[in-house]
Amino acid sequence: MALNLHVDGARWRDAQADTLRQRPGLVPVIKGNGYGFGRDLLCAEAERLGVPMVAVGTYAELPGALGTFARDVLVLEPYRAAIHHDLPQLRDTRVVHTVTAPDDLTDLRSVQGDARVVVEGLTSMGRFGMPLSSLPGFVTTARGEGVTLHLPLGSGHVAEISRFVEAVPDNRTWFLSHVTTAELADLQRRFPDREFRPRVGTDLWLGDKAAYEVRAHVLEARPIAKGERVGYRQRPQPAGHLVVVSGGTSHGVAMESPAAAATVRQRAIAVAEGALEAAHRVRSPFTVGGVMPRFAEPPHMQCSLLLLPEGVAPPAVGDTVPVRMRLTTAYPDAVVLS
Structure with a gap:
């Protein structure tokens, strides 16, 4: 039994090449679950692309990247003396650290005198960074390799970035997140003597959604009568077919982050989904026989029980069915790259 990510390699790589062409100086972001593909595979793809640097999210991800990518590795997590002082990778000359505070920089340089750094500015994102008023002196x-700015999602970043660039006129290289190609072009026109290097993860690895698909194996399919109880919780079911498929909570099936619900429509959807969940009528992300059946009960660790309505032809054991998943929270058993 397996839940696999199937990838059309040629199409996926064409999308990577397009993104790289549109955003010169791009730094691939390889963090977390590797956007569903796994960090090692993405490091290998970055090698193939020939980029001079990749970015990882945390120091915990650093050893793997250093072992599979031959060039520079930028750590997005800020260096903190209280947490990272004793890490053996601090002395690796390929590592570029992010610093946001003088004390942390002093500690890092006490460990490695020529440690390479970028300074992070505190943007409207508000997560961490050096405030603009103190940034030029820091x-x-x-004596780092540039300034890095982490921006909120969306557009409209040019004015904010410009304030930083104008405040630090001697800094040439700027590492930027969540900027569009149009914004990059606008910044380059405004500041032709500066280098803007976008840090890109989602658009690089997940840009062409038709290039990949998660599929699950069918493990069981059998008719059930109305009122028959199944699963751990022994809930009675309507008549139809019980279909057991590979893929559960350990793969990220039905695991979601809190909804933003920023609009009236999004709030209404969240309320409706909550009501369905309370009534044990949650639709699954699996597509079987052209429909998305509901869960018979919450997903198990490695498989899920689905209720296929009467009148829908059941699949055969061994068939595969597509699964709609957010790949940034997906952990497939294997990546099948064609």
């Missing part, structure tokens, strides 16, 4: 002290 950039001079750090």
Whole structure:
């Protein structure tokens, strides 16, 4: 039994090449679950692309990247003396650290005198960084390789980035997240003597949604009568077919982050989904026989029980069915790259 990510390699790589062409100086982001593909595979893809640098999310991800990618590795997590002081990778000259505070920079340089750094500015994202008022002096002290800015999602970033660029006129290289190709072009026109290097993950690896698909194996399919109880919770079911498929909570099936619900429509959908969940009528992300059947009960660790309505032809054991999943929270058993 397996839940696999199937990838059309040629189409997937064409999308990578397009993104790279549209965003010169791109730094691939390879973090977390590797966007469903796994970090090692993405490091190998970055090698194939020939980029000079990749970015990882945390120091915990650093050893794997250093072992599978031959060039520079930028750590997006800020260096913190209280947490990272004793890490053996601090002395690797391929590592580029993110710093946001003078004390942390002093500690890092006490461990590795020529440690390579970028300074992070505190943007409207508000997560971490050096405030704009203190940034110019800190950039001079750090003698780093640039300034990095983590922006909110959406557009409209040019004005905010411009304020940073104008405040630190001596800094040439800017690492930027969540900027569009149009914004990059606008920034380059405004500041032709600066280098803007976009950090890109989702658009690079998941840009062409038709290039990949998650599929699950059918493990069992049998008719059930109305009122028959199944599963751990022994809930009675309507008549139809019980279909057991590979893929459960350990794969990320039905695991979701809190909804933003920013619009009236999104809030209404969230309320409706909550009502369905309370009534044990949650639609699954699996497509079987052209429909998305509901869960017979919450997913198990490695498989899920689905209720296929009467009148829908059941699949055969061994068939595969597509699964709609958010790949940033997916952990497939294997990646099948054609």
